[in-house]
Amino acid sequence: MKYVIGVDLGTSAVKLLLVNQEGDVCLEVSKSYPLIQGKSGYSEQDPEQWVEKTEEGLAELVQQFPGNVNDIEGISFSGQMHGLVLMDEKHRVLRNAILWNDTRTTKQCREIEEIVGKEQLLQITKNHVLEGFTLPKLLWVKQNEPYIFERAAVFMLPKDYLRYCLTGKIHSEYSDAAGTLLLDMNEKEWSYRIGELIGINMDICPPIVESHEYIGTLTDNVSKRTGLSEKTKVFAGGADNACGAIGAGVLSEGKSLCSIGTSGVVLSYEKQKDQDYGGKVHYFNHGEENTYYTMGVTLSAGHSLSWFKSTFAPDEPYEDLMEKIENVPAGSNGLLFTPYLSGERTPHADSVIRGSFIGIHSRHSKKEFLRSVVEGITFSLNESIQIFRENGKKIDTIVSIGGGAKSSIWLQIQADVFRAKVVKLKNEQGPGMGAAMLAAYGSGWFSSLQECADTFLDIQEVYNPQKEQSDRYAAIFEVYKTVYEKTKQINEDMKAFRQ
Template sequence: MKYVIGIDLGTSAVKVILMDQQGTIAQEVSKSYPLIHEKSGYSEQDPETWVEKTKEGLTELVQKFQGNIKDIEGISFSGQMHGLVLLDKDKQVLRNAILWNDVRTTNQCKQIYDVVGTERLLDITKNPALEGFTLPKILWVKEHEPQIFEKAVVFMLPKDYLRYRMTGNIHSEYSDAAGTLLLNVGEKTWSKEICDLFELNINFCPPLVESHEFVGQVTEELAHETGLSIDTKVFAGGADNACGAIGSGILSEGNTLCSVGTSGVVLSYEERNDRDFSGKVHYFNHGKEDAFYTMGVTLAAGYSLSWFKDVFAENEPFEVLLDGIEAIPPGSNGLLFTPYLVGERTPHADPAIRASFIGMEGSHTKKDFARAVIEGITFSLNESIEIFRESGKEIARVISIGGGAKNDTWLQIQADVFNAKIIKLKSEQGPGIGAAILAAYGAGWADSLKGIADTFIQPEKTFDPIPENVEKYKQLFNLYKDVYNQTKSLNEGLRDFRK
């Protein structure tokens, strides 16, 4: 039996999965690491932590592996998007990585609009200038840490840096590069126009390859440290959302994905590179060659639930916290939550907005609050569904993965709020499986990504919308959308009081 490894470099942990040719997960290892929050709005990590924890995961996986180590034919990657890693001429890291959920760059986003122009930016990059993207981070370092920036010769994205440390070769690939604001998404080239406008050498951007492309073999040092074969091939991989799409079978028109991790996304497949969403949702290159996807983002999706648990139910497992919420009616007995704990992305690109509970009263219980948090996350995701539908896309079937797919009541809430059939997969490791599928395709296991995906991906359960709940949630969703406008000025006034 032959095997491949998918490495999913997430925000809070790296997950390493071993899959065989039948699509079975033979082993799975997860290693967590911390976030660094020096100030409000700042979010960083030490790239060396990614490398060390990945080595630990690979070593543990290899030690448990019973077969011939040379039967592990390939490795590929999924990774958190937008993060900035800067390397000097000796390929040494110059500072902590600035992550996707860091929102310090509001002034730099304004600078990008002033210099490039709103319409021209959308023409080239297909996306608005948002605090989480990579170019604003580059400009922030250039302005606030010039002594560091002067030493920087190349920037990298998180999983690309991890792959470099495993192979010694520097590359980027289109699905992750699309989230930098430096890529011409339609033409699949780094934009010399944007680089020139900000006095960035085009060589500051790493060489581009396809997600399934072979980029080297593991180094002798890594093979020695982990027990992998020196012959193990390494393939480029993709952005976490692109890999989540691949790992969920979002490989043709009409397919939509809902993924709840720390952030949440609603992602829909696109064949064309010329659709116009006016920057309301993201428009990125897919991990599938010459394909694209549109995507809306909720910044604090799973994070909202984990925050609620940590603050109000610290000693309760999630299973206990959510046990019984199915008995709470839609609307959580008149309690509404907006998941703006760290600002919001879609449809409100607003780093200042913050979360709210609306309608609290003395009769509410912890279960009401827990259900309200889940409903609020789902309402936020539904704002992206609404944008897709308004553009003419049909959303009748949604594959749900991540934390939102681990609870049947939450899956039914998704079906009712989205008014669509929800499909739960047998495996919920979408991005990791997507990375494994890219490795298997690169290793030649099939002649298409879809051919491998059809073997690897199996549905487990479906949830149909309940008509009376659909109607209730339509009313509640309209109330939910009002909260943003009603609380925007209040949150702007509170901004100066945040530490």
């Protein structure tokens, strides 16, 4: 039996999966690392932590693996999008990585809009500028840390930096490059037009390859530290959302994905590159060659739930907490939550907005608050689904992965709110499985990613919308959509008092 490894470089931890040719996850290791949040809106990490924890995880996998390491044929990667790693000409890291959920770049976003123009930016990149993207981060460093920017020889995205440290080879790939706001989506190349307008030398950009492309093998030092063979093939990998879609089998028209991790994503497969959503949702290259996906994002999805648990129920297991909300009626007895803990992205690109509980009553207990958090996250994701439907896209089946797929109660809430069939996979492993599938395809096990998905993925359960619950949620959703506009100015006024 042959094996591959999928490495998912997340925001809070790196997760490693050892997968065999039948799609079985034989071993799994996770290693966490901290966020660095020095100021309000800042979110950074030390890139060396990614490398150290990944190598520790690989070594642990090898130690637990009962077979011959030479049977581990390939390794590929999924990674958090948009993050900025800067290296000098000797490939030394110049500063901490600035992450996707960092919101310090509002000023730079407005400058980019003014200099490039909203319409030209949308025409070239298929996306509007947002604080989370890589280009505003580059401009921020240029303006605020010029002594660092002047020394920068190349920028890398998080999983691409990790792959470089394992192979010594510098590349990016299209699904991650699409999230930088520097990729010309039509031409599939870096946009020298944007670089010229913003004043960034595009020589700083790494070469781009396809997600399944063979990059090289592990370096001798990495092989010695991890126990893996130096002949282990390394493949480019993809952005976490692209890999999540691959790992959920979202590889054909009509298929959609709901992924609830730290952030939440609703993603839909696109075969063509010229579908026009007017910038209301993101439009990125898929991990499958010459295909695309549209995507809406809730910045604080699972993060809202983990915040609630750590603040109000630190000693209660998630499973126990979720069981308590089953008997709370839809709408949480009149309590509404908006998950804007870190600002919001879709459909409100707003780094200043913050979350709200609306309708608090003395009869509300912890279980109502918890259910309202779960419902609020789901309502936020439903705003993206509504955009897809308003633009003529049929959304009737959604594969749910991540934290939101671990609770049958939440899966039923998703089906009721989304008014769609929600599918839970038997062996759901999210982006890490997508990375493993890219390694399997790259290793020649299958003729296509779809063939790989047909072998690797099985449906465990299907949740259908319940009419009475769906109708009730539809009415509450209309109320939910009014909260943003009604609290926007309040949050603007309160910004001065945040630390």
